[in-house]
Amino acid sequence: MVAVEVLxxxxxxxxxxAYAALVISIAIAVPLAVLxxxxxxxxxxxxxxxxxxxxIPSLAVVAFVVPLLGIGFYPAIIVLVFRAFLPIVKNTWIGLSTTDPTSVEAARGIGLTNGQITRYIRFPHAYPAMFAGIRFAAILTNSVAVLTAIIGSGGLGTLIFEGISGSNIATLLSGAVPAILIAVCVDRALGEVEARIQK
Structure with missing residues (x-):
């Protein structure tokens, strides 16, 4: 059994x-989508x-990052940011760019600036697509965070790989079960946030 403190x-x-990388990805992807x-x-x-x-496969991204940045926690974050970036930027851009042109023209007609149109017209329309991208990215970073244990990132992936290498099911499950529960809880939490924002 794995000690409670270790777990x-x-x-x-x-x-x-996982979620520091997600926040960084959102901070980069959303402004880029607007731009x-x-x-x-x-x-x-x-x-x-x-x-x-x-x-590029996740394992290949890990292999590419190691010669450039080494191993450990911070190189792993770079890997995760790469993986989470696309679904967020792509979904946000699709949501923003497919806003009803009539609504945009009407907003211009009453004197709203491009920035105000983006904030008050385009973003409310984009929320479903944007949150779909963020929720997918959240699950993706959670799963890839397990993989980055092979470059010394630590976390639950370390327990999973220890369990695999030692054929220890208890250790493997000690890492896998919390990782699954985290993914489910974060997805539900983001769903609640989306519902509140869209009210």
Missing amino acids: LGATAQHIVL SLSSRPVASVVMTAANLVQA
């Missing part, structure tokens, strides 16, 4: 690793780069 420490480290809305060249570059990164 709690690994769980806390896993949560910080892409006003510039087709920027949109083309951002979407192409995001699709390219997403097409």
Whole structure:
């Protein structure tokens, strides 16, 4: 059996690793989506780069990051940011760019600036798509955070890999079960946040 202190420490480290990366991804992706809305060249570059990164397998991203940044917690965050970026930026951009043109023109007609249109017209329309991207990215970072244990990130992945290498089912489940519960709880919490924002 895994000691309670070890399990709690690994769980806390896993949560910080996965969801610090998610917050960083949101902070980068949402402004880029807004910027892409006003510039087709920027949109083309951002979407192409995001699709390219997403097409690379997670293990390959880990292998690519290690020679550049080494191993440990912070290189693992970079890996997770790469993985979470595409669904957030793509879904946010789709939501913003598919706003009803009639609503946008009506807003311009009453004197709203582009910034006000984005804030009051486009974002409320984009919330369902944006939150779908964020929820998918949250599950993705939670699962890839397990994988980054192979480069010394710590967290629940360490327990899972220890259980696999030692054929110890108890240790494996000590890492896997909390990881699954975290994913479910975060997804439900984000669903509640989305529902409150859209009221």
